[in-house]
Amino acid sequence: MHRLKLVPLIAACAAFSACTRSAEAPMAASASAPAASEAPGGWLGRWQGPEGTFLEITGGPGTYSITVQNLDGPRRFDAKAGTDTLVFTRDGVLEAVRAGSGPQTGMKWLAEKRDCLIVKVGEGYCRD
The missing domain is CATH 1.20.5 (Single alpha-helices involved in coiled-coils or other helix-helix interfaces)
Incomplete structure (x- = not known):
């Protein structure tokens, strides 16, 4: 029963x-984000985060370099293009950069932005 x-x-x-x-x-x-056809080559350059943080992407096609500037300073990582992502390993954790919007970053400082890259909720960088 x-x-x-x-x-x-x-x-x-x-x-x-x-x-x-x-x-x-x-x-x-x-969501207004970089088009999939632009990813990840259209992501080259610097993306600003809050409080002086940034994500900078160089290289391509297929192999990229990512510099992440956080409050502890800059760190560089080698990255590979995935499906609409850039994949890299940071501190033994596989991370993936993907396109999104300010609200999708989960960060109040970026909530009004439209053209953003997100590593994870709470870690995002935008251009506009």
């Missing part, structure tokens, strides 16, 4: 999940 009580709950969860995914897709597509 307990199994019968779970069926409506599972169906409701599945329906909610489907609605949530379809609602997210248009928002991601409408």
Whole structure:
């Protein structure tokens, strides 16, 4: 009998999940970010973060160099182009730079920006 009580709950969860995914897709597509055809070659140059931080990308095609300036100073990493990403290893952790918008960075200082690169939520850099 307990199994019968779970069926409506599972169906409701599945329906909610489907609605949530379809609602997210248009928002991601409408975000003003570098076009996939530009990534990552169109990402070359300096991207500004808050409080003097930046991300600078040089190199290409396929092999890039990333310099990350944070409050501890600059660090350089070798990166490879992925699918709409630049992938690099920092402190033993595989990181991926991807295009996004200011709100997607999760950083209040960049919330009004449109043309951004995101390493992870809380680490973003923008051009506009």
